[in-house]
Amino acid sequence: MSEQQVYEPRIVAFLCKWCSSAGSDLAGVSRIQYPANATPITVPCTGAISPMYIMSAFNKGADGVLVSGCHIGDCHYIEGNYLARRKMKLIMELLEFIGVEPNRFRMSWVSAAEGAKFAKVVTDFVNDLKPLGPQDKLKKAEHT
Amino acid sequence: MINIQDIRETARDMLTKGEVRAVIGYRRGSRGMLAEPTFITSAEQADELVWDPTCFHNLSLYLVHDRKFLAHIRKNAEAPVAIVAKGCDARSIVVLMQEHYFKREDVYIIGVSCEGTGVLDERKLAKHLNGAQASNVAFDGGDFVFTTAEGEKRLPAREVMADRCLECRIPFPREHNIVFGEDKTGRQLEAPFAALTRFEAQGTGARWDFWSHHFDRCIRCFACRSVCPMCYCDECVVDSITFPVTTETTAEDKANRIRWIERSAVRSENITYLMTRAMHLAGRCTDCGECERACPVNVPIRLLNNKMEREAREQFGFEPGASIGGPSLVASFLDRDPGDFIR
Incomplete structure (x- = not known):
């Protein structure tokens, strides 16, 4: 008898180079235990994230998408995260509008010093995603 | 008169x-x-x-x-x-x-x-x-x-x-x-946004049933794009026409080029197309309703644009087409923009 497979959600995490990416690094070097479900993609700034990236991640089978950047006021490019805040709010509303579960998309501010917070954000996200099951609404059908 | x-x-x-x-x-x-x-x-x-x-x-x-x-x-x-x-x-x-x-x-x-x-x-x-x-x-x-x-x-x-x-x-x-x-x-x-408000009263499941039905029906004729005065980009993100193909381009290069959205009329691609279009029109769409009128299969495209219009209005106090000198929606921000959804 084979072992029962446990569903592990796949998260695509867009992390800004200056804060959240360093924050995730800190979580690693501090040896904080957190789920390995998130695939990090480092971007120069959250303001550089096109809503298209998020749609594309879902399209390619992500169960959840995390966007994380510097706290308001701490952006390396002064205003990138302000712009991101607007854009991400819009795409979040739109996803919810068409009937995608609100918990599939998440945004957070994690600074380079907040390794523990990054671990918590990912842990919470994974815990919220597990009851939702695999995301198949926006996922591209596999060609057979 | x-x-x-x-x-x-x-x-x-x-x-x-x-x-x-x-x-x-x-x-x-x-x-x-x-x-x-x-x-x-x-x-x-x-x-x-x-x-x-x-x-x-x-x-x-x-x-x-x-x-x-x-x-x-x-x-x-x-x-x-x-x-x-x-x-x-x-x-x-x-x-x-x-x-x-x-x-x-x-x-x-x-x-x-x-x-x-x-x-x-x-x-x-x-x-x-x-x-x-x-x-x-x-x-x-x-x-x-x-x-x-x-x-x-x-x-x-x-x-x-x-x-x-x-x-x-x-x-x-x-x-x-x-x-x-x-x-x-x-x-x-x-009332403004009356149809939208009626639609939004439904739950997540009902909304998805509605949209998945309509996303399935889109035939990707791009009539909505052709009729829209705001869709003026020389190259739409849907068709990467500027991908240079030379004698040196290998089959692998061609296969691996970035395609954000495929052109095939299947649900997942239609969603990405219509959602991306709604995002690109956020703060720009003036609700002339031409996309919905031109749609041969009656996809309620206006509802998506309306949603963006209302969010822009209610969350950011933004009115599209209000003044020539004003900033655009996604290239500007205010300190009081909502941020409570961010952890």
Whole structure:
């Protein structure tokens, strides 16, 4: 008898180079235990994230998408995260509008010093995603 | 009431004096009562112009076409173009100018107020006429008067008006050089975003059922994109036409090029296309409703754009097409933008 497979959600995490990416690094070097479900993609700034990236991640089978950047006021490019805040709010509303579960998309501010917070954000996200099951609404059908 | 002779007179006058090189307006079409866009370049043609409830097209699209054509033949505009614009169309023109697509002096806006009514929705009319064909339609106060084979038929405008006109907040072209008709701003027949609010009252599951049904039906004809004055990009994200293919390009390169959205009409791709389009129109769409009218399979595209419009308005206090000098929605921010959704 084979072992029962446990569903592990796949998260695509867009992390800004200056804060959240360093924050995730800190979580690693501090040896904080957190789920390995998130695939990090480092971007120069959250303001550089096109809503298209998020749609594309879902399209390619992500169960959840995390966007994380510097706290308001701490952006390396002064205003990138302000712009991101607007854009991400819009795409979040739109996803919810068409009937995608609100918990599939998440945004957070994690600074380079907040390794523990990054671990918590990912842990919470994974815990919220597990009851939702695999995301198949926006996922591209596999060609057979 | 707008007297069509006034519009014709204005057009004739400007063309005679050579103040404009063309007038973009509406004329009687070849299909029943419907009006069609026309481009008038000589004073004699001015009598072709019409103004009736079937003038639903957003003519600012042709300003974009004109601009693209001029760029193609590498010429500068010698004189402005005059355009007949309703409230929503004038807002589209403002957005285009806001984005520096052309300058204010390149266009002469002949504003027409929608007054007490708006434009016709053909689909609604078809239900009322029971198969009969109308050959003409005219504004008459709060009614539309149709001429059919069985004689005249009078219908209250609100029964056959386009949904967007019922909800329209500003049925008056605020940006204009000359304007005809009274400003009846605030004459709303339905609350703004009424259809959207009704739709949103449903739960997540019901919303998904609705949208997945419609996303399945999209045939990706791109009529919505072609008819939209805001979809002016030379290269749409949907079709990567500038991907250079040379003799050196390997099959692998071709296969691995970035395709954000596939062109095949399957649900996941249709969703990505329509959602991306809604995002690109956020803060730019002026709710002219052309995408939904042009859609051959009746996908309720307007609902998506409406959603973005309302979010922009309620969350960020942003009104598309309000001023030429104003910032755009996604290239600006305020300190008080909502951020409580961020952990």
